[in-house]
Amino acid sequence: MPVNKDSYQQIRTELGKHVTLVAVSKTKPVAEIQNLYELGHLDFGENYVQELVEKQRQLPSDLHWHFIGHLQTNKVKLIASFIHLIHSVDSLKLLKEINKQAATNQRLISVLLQVHIATEESKFGLDAAELKVLLSSNEVKELDNIIIEGLMGMASFSKDIGVIRKEFQTLRSHFDTLKSFAATSPNIQPRLLSMGMSSDYRIAIEEGSNMVRIGNLLFGERI
Numbered sequence: 001m002p003v004n005k006d007s008y009q010q011i012r013t014e015l016g017k018h019v020t021l022v023a024v025s026k027t028k029p030v031a032e033i034q035n036l037y038e039l040g041h042l043d044f045g046e047n048y049v050q051e052l053v054e055k056q057r058q059l060p061s062d063l064h065w066h067f068i069g070h071l072q073t074n075k076v077k078l079i080a081s082f083i084h085l086i087h088s089v090d091s092l093k094l095l096k097e098i099n100k101q102a103a104t105n106q107r108l109i110s111v112l113l114q115v116h117i118a119t120e121e122s123k124f125g126l127d128a129a130e131l132k133v134l135l136s137s138n139e140v141k142e143l144d145n146i147i148i149e150g151l152m153g154m155a156s157f158s159k160d161i162g163v164i165r166k167e168f169q170t171l172r173s174h175f176d177t178l179k180s181f182a183a184t185s186p187n188i189q190p191r192l193l194s195m196g197m198s199s200d201y202r203i204a205i206e207e208g209s210n211m212v213r214i215g216n217l218l219f220g221e222r223i
């Protein structure tokens with residue numbers, strides 16, 4: 001099913017200028033990404049390295065590719081030359097590898113730290129204590145080829161809006177923690193709070209999100 005131009009424009013209008021829309025194109029064919037690109041959209045999110053690399057090769061080079069899935073250390077080198085923002089960094093080890101591959105490619109790579117806010121065990125991310133340990137580490141200060149630009153989190157799959165709102169508020173408070181670390185290291189430059197998906201982006205924006213990751217609502221349900 002091709003992207004519905006009207007629903008795209010409607011979402012863009014609703015989000016306004018201050019919330020970045022990442023169109024989550026995972027499992028969707030290159031032609032559908034191209035459709036959205038032709039409407040002037042540049043930011044796309046993928047969660048598998050192999051799929052991302054294949055799509056990147058086939059599409060215009062001015063797209064902004066966002067990596068939103070769990071990233072294995074040994075795969076970083078495959079995306080380091082072109083990735084725009086990695087949303088899902090959840091360890092110092094991964095941060096160091098991204099820094100190394102960024103240096104190899106003579107570029108800076110922007111990243112978000114993923115924080116676990118949902119009740120489900122299966123979701124990746126740092127907990128509050130791990131976040132503080134990572135940010136306090138002297139090693140982070142030495143990573144000259146990365147910029148920590150903010151946080152990403154996923155709320156629980158719940159019908160209870162109160163639960164979702166609370167989780168987003170928790171992430172928002174971690175974002176304030178991140179801001180309090182900005183003075184400690186030049187590569188900590190918090191400005192992005194990536195929270196909200198098709199089902200909960202309105203709540204996320206009410207709770208301070210400035211970057212939403214939307215798939216289903218733009219491209220139709222994934223099978």
Ligand SMILES: *Cc1c(COP(=O)(O)O)cnc(C)c1O
Pocket residue numbers: 024026047068069154196197198199213214215216217
């Ligand atoms: C798939 C995915 C999304 C988009 O989900 P939709 O329900 O299709 O909007 C957002 N964030 C992450 C991390 C995802 O894996």
